[in-house]
Amino acid sequence: MFNVLAKRQLSEAVFEITVEAPEIARKVQAGQFLIIRATEDGERVPFTFSDWSAEEGWIKFIFMKVGKTSHLISHLERNDVIADVAGPLGNPTEIEDKSRIAVIGGGVGCAVAYPVARALCDAGAEVTVIMGARKGELLILKEEFEALPLKDFIIMTDDGSAGEKGLVTAPLGELCKNGELDNAFAVGPAIMMKFCAATTGEYGVPTAVSLNPIMVDGTGMCGACRVTVFGETKFGCVDGPDFDAAGVNWNELMTRQRLYQEEERVADAEYAGSCSCHI
Amino acid sequence: MPYIDGKRRPSREPRQVMGMQDPKVRHRNFDEVALGFTEEQARAEADRCLQCKNPTCEQGCPVNVRIRDFIGGILDDDFCGGVAALRERNALPAVCGRVCTQETQCEAACVLSKKGTPVAIGGLERFLADWDRSREPGMRCKTVAAPRNGKRVAVIGSGPSGLACAGELSLLGYGVTVYESLHTAGGVLAYGIPEFRLPKSILQDEVEALRTARVEFKFDQVVGRITNAQELLDEQGFSAIFLGTGAGLPIFLGIPGENQNGVFSANEYLTRVNLMRAYDFPKTDTPVWRGNRVVVIGGGNVAMDSARTALRLGAAEVYLVYRRTEEEMPARIEERNHAKEEGVIFKELYAPLEVVGDQGWCTGLRVQRMRLGQPDASGRRSPMPIEGEESVIECDTVISAVGTRAHHLAGKISDVKMTDRGYVEADDDGRTSNPRIFAGGDIVTGAATVILAMGAGKKAAHAIDEYVKNRPTGAKV
Ligand SMILES: Cc1cc2nc3c(=O)[nH]c(=O)nc-3n(C[C@H](O)[C@H](O)[C@H](O)COP(=O)(O)OP(=O)(O)OC[C@H]3O[C@@H](n4cnc5c(N)ncnc54)[C@H](O)[C@@H]3O)c2cc1C
Ligand SMILES: Cc1cc2nc3c(=O)[nH]c(=O)nc-3n(C[C@H](O)[C@H](O)[C@H](O)COP(=O)(O)OP(=O)(O)OC[C@H]3O[C@@H](n4cnc5c(N)ncnc54)[C@H](O)[C@@H]3O)c2cc1C
Ligand code: FES
Numbered sequence: 001m002f003n004v005l006a007k008r009q010l011s012e013a014v015f016e017i018t019v020e021a022p023e024i025a026r027k028v029q030a031g032q033f034l035i036i037r038a039t040e041d042g043e044r045v046p047f048t049f050s051d052w053s054a055e056e057g058w059i060k061f062i063f064m065k066v067g068k069t070s071h072l073i074s075h076l077e078r079n080d081v082i083a084d085v086a087g088p089l090g091n092p093t094e095i096e097d098k099s100r101i102a103v104i105g106g107g108v109g110c111a112v113a114y115p116v117a118r119a120l121c122d123a124g125a126e127v128t129v130i131m132g133a134r135k136g137e138l139l140i141l142k143e144e145f146e147a148l149p150l151k152d153f154i155i156m157t158d159d160g161s162a163g164e165k166g167l168v169t170a171p172l173g174e175l176c177k178n179g180e181l182d183n184a185f186a187v188g189p190a191i192m193m194k195f196c197a198a199t200t201g202e203y204g205v206p207t208a209v210s211l212n213p214i215m216v217d218g219t220g221m222c223g224a225c226r227v228t229v230f231g232e233t234k235f236g237c238v239d240g241p242d243f244d245a246a247g248v249n250w251n252e253l254m255t256r257q258r259l260y261q262e263e264e265r266v267a268d269a270e271y272a273g274s275c276s277c278h279i
Numbered sequence: 280m281p282y283i284d285g286k287r288r289p290s291r292e293p294r295q296v297m298g299m300q301d302p303k304v305r306h307r308n309f310d311e312v313a314l315g316f317t318e319e320q321a322r323a324e325a326d327r328c329l330q331c332k333n334p335t336c337e338q339g340c341p342v343n344v345r346i347r348d349f350i351g352g353i354l355d356d357d358f359c360g361g362v363a364a365l366r367e368r369n370a371l372p373a374v375c376g377r378v379c380t381q382e383t384q385c386e387a388a389c390v391l392s393k394k395g396t397p398v399a400i401g402g403l404e405r406f407l408a409d410w411d412r413s414r415e416p417g418m419r420c421k422t423v424a425a426p427r428n429g430k431r432v433a434v435i436g437s438g439p440s441g442l443a444c445a446g447e448l449s450l451l452g453y454g455v456t457v458y459e460s461l462h463t464a465g466g467v468l469a470y471g472i473p474e475f476r477l478p479k480s481i482l483q484d485e486v487e488a489l490r491t492a493r494v495e496f497k498f499d500q501v502v503g504r505i506t507n508a509q510e511l512l513d514e515q516g517f518s519a520i521f522l523g524t525g526a527g528l529p530i531f532l533g534i535p536g537e538n539q540n541g542v543f544s545a546n547e548y549l550t551r552v553n554l555m556r557a558y559d560f561p562k563t564d565t566p567v568w569r570g571n572r573v574v575v576i577g578g579g580n581v582a583m584d585s586a587r588t589a590l591r592l593g594a595a596e597v598y599l600v601y602r603r604t605e606e607e608m609p610a611r612i613e614e615r616n617h618a619k620e621e622g623v624i625f626k627e628l629y630a631p632l633e634v635v636g637d638q639g640w641c642t643g644l645r646v647q648r649m650r651l652g653q654p655d656a657s658g659r660r661s662p663m664p665i666e667g668e669e670s671v672i673e674c675d676t677v678i679s680a681v682g683t684r685a686h687h688l689a690g691k692i693s694d695v696k697m698t699d700r701g702y703v704e705a706d707d708d709g710r711t712s713n714p715r716i717f718a719g720g721d722i723v724t725g726a727a728t729v730i731l732a733m734g735a736g737k738k739a740a741h742a743i744d745e746y747v748k749n750r751p752t753g754a755k756v
Contacts, residue, residue, distance in 0.1 A: 041559075041562065043564035089504060216555070219461075233538060249538075255638070267564060267566065
């Protein structure tokens with residue numbers, strides 16, 4: 001059992017949870033993830049570490065309410081418990097110290113982008129963050145990013161309600177074109193990562209992406225998380241979650257993410273019937 | 280205990296047949312298939328045992344269970360004595376009584392097998408273990424442990440090898456902590472072998488018994504990520520480590536179309552159903568793909584378990600595709616028969632070529648007709664393609680049950696020497712290249728059996744004991 005220390009609502013559908021987990025906190029590195037099981041009957045769901053403190057013994061993750069489990073945990077409060085937290089899982093993101101790098105975060109993906117950007121800044125890299133969301137209210141961790149010594153911080157929204165109107169690929173393309181980038185790192189919805197990869201690929205800027213295939217164990221035992229990279233089958237949980245964007249088979253990833261859409265609808269409906277809140 | 284009264288005439292009755300759930304009913308439920316012996320059956324079956332002076336059956340058992348004595352316990356109406364004899368060498372009798380391959384081990388070595396049918400040793404083991412489990416927790420037969428010696432050993436992995444090692448070390452007086460990456464104990468027993476063959480409550484009881492014997496369990500601990508061998512030994516004060524991490528990495532066939540939706544490894548399919556109890560979805564939260572026409576590729580126990588699980592999840596048709604004939608299948612005969620009785624359709628002499636699909640969703644399996652050629656290195660006749668004979672089996676689900684390999688994470692736990700294929704190198708007693716680290720089970724042998732894994736765990740426990748006792752005091756290694 002893991003104690004919840006705090007909960008914070010970051011936007012309409014995005015929450016941050018702080019959990020007491022001293023053993024895990026000692027080991028986390030940027031880019032790694034954890035798997036929780038909210039209750040004894042719960043499903044194992046992966047989330048990325050958004051922050052942690054080895055000294056104080058806590059970890060944080062940020063998630064969007066999308067289905068049953070994320071709804072359930074969005075109701076957790078201080079002193080509630082989570083049945084299981086396993087981690088750190090996956091390989092840490094490779095942190096290049098001398099490079100000029102763009103870190104692109106889309107939606108809740110910014111929760112992953114933040115620790116990566118911070119680690120890059122700490123290592124002395126020249127970091128430009130590009131943050132994208134459908135609308136201004138959905139932007140998360142703005143103050144946290146602003147507190148980092150970034151070279152530039154660009155905000156893009158679909159409707160122009162914050163920052164510039166447009167997609168993250170617009171400023172990304174500019175940076176590539178002007179030869180201002182050695183590397184890029186993108187995390188967000190698969191479709192966004194796919195177009196980031198296409199953009200940087202055109203200019204030959206090496207790009208890493210953090211993939212989120214459906215997982216079960218997260219330790220390399222089931223193969224649910226398989227993704228095709230440069231024609232080879234890889235396991236997202238133990239070979240990733242970061243991969244070279246140039247080799248990812250995006251259509252396959254997106255199809256595989258839809259595998260349980262119907263079942264998840266059933267679970268949501270069942271849950272909505274037993275819960276006074278609305279999904 | 281005087282089991283033999285010289286004049287005893289063993290019964291000549293035929294071997295007792297265990298009751299089974301009706302195939303027409305059971306293929307749609309997850310309740311246990313084999314119902315176990317009644318007390319009368321157990322007594323009658325025990326009475327067939329010759330109580331040999333030199334019990335060859337015990338040599339047929341990888342952990343040398345005191346078979347004569349536990350059967351003697353039933354004969355003498357001293358069930359508790361029988362349980363004590365049984366538990367002395369086997370920490371998980373209720374599990375082994377259900378899933379062990381007795382027909383090729385103890386029962387094959389039974390003197391009666393020469394004249395016909397051996398004593399149903401597995402059935403009797405199961406009977407005694409279940410009898411003990413059915414009693415009030417406080418009343419259960421106790422095993423006597425050596426006094427605590429103040430030394431601690433870390434066991435990594437809670438599969439049969441880890442559990443057996445932990446149980447044995449605890450009996451020898453060690454403090455044992457088991458580190459398990461999943462949220463529950465048992466390894467393949469928990470995530471692989473289905474409820475209808477091994478009810479999870481039985482596994483839990485066995486684990487509880489270990490807990491009572493003061494074995495500590497730490498779940499959600501992926502060793503190699505959260506900690507490693509060096510930290511456990513140098514910082515956490517463990518005297519030695521046992522690695523029992525299994526061979527859980529699923530092998531895929533490497534055929535085109537394999538990553539389409541509807542294609543699963545047996546590990547994923549069975550894990551969702553057994554460990555995550557997806558058969559109870561949406562009461563439980565984990566979904567599982569419920570295919571209508573399911574093709575399982577393989578011919579081992581894992582393939583049988585997957586096929587029978589697919590039926591229970593409601594599939595209309597389940598095919599088993601195997602490139603040799605049934606005769607060469609590695610699965611236990613009993614499991615094959617159960618699968619057939621329940622309606623699994625065996626397609627022998629077909630090899631998979633490609634998963635065909637529509638927009639990323641599986642619609643069929645293209646297969647190659649095979650014939651049997653000359654025997655290969657394994658002594659089995661090797662399958663040869665028959666040119667031009669290809670066809671497509673229409674299906675919405677393909678489950679690949681063609682085997683597993685060593686776990687990716689095994690190499691991150693410690694620096695012990697590994698084989699080229701990623702397994703840990705260890706001698707018969709579990710000693711690795713690092714004197715403080717021992718290993719056993721599937722991570723050493725590759726995918727094998729529960730009892731072999733348990734045997735390896737127990738042997739390693741004794742090697743650990745010997746190492747710790749002989750280690751010069753104060754020495755680091
Ligand atoms: C390595 C990794 C890191 C992740 N990090 C985060 C994070 O930091 N914050 C966050 O909000 N989410 C993250 N995710 C995604 C998160 O795991 C899913 O959103 C979660 O499973 C939803 O659970 P649910 O029960 O609420 O929704 P469900 O009802 O299970 O699903 C809702 C929707 O999400 C899709 N989905 C289900 N599981 C996954 C999955 N594992 N990955 C992607 N889509 C999925 C479904 O197809 C469905 O459309 C991460 C996933 C991975 C693999
Ligand atoms: C579906 C199926 C059916 C089978 N049926 C039979 C049968 O009928 N009879 C029979 O005798 N055998 C059967 N087997 C084979 C048998 O189950 C295995 O040989 C046996 O379980 C191996 O035991 P083990 O202890 O070596 O490993 P496992 O049972 O694989 O256990 C390893 C454990 O270690 C944990 N682990 C792995 N890495 C780490 C890590 N880094 N940190 C912490 N923990 C870790 C895993 O989560 C797991 O719990 C079957 C196997 C399968 C898959
Ligand atoms: S989630 Fe099971 S292998 Fe990656």
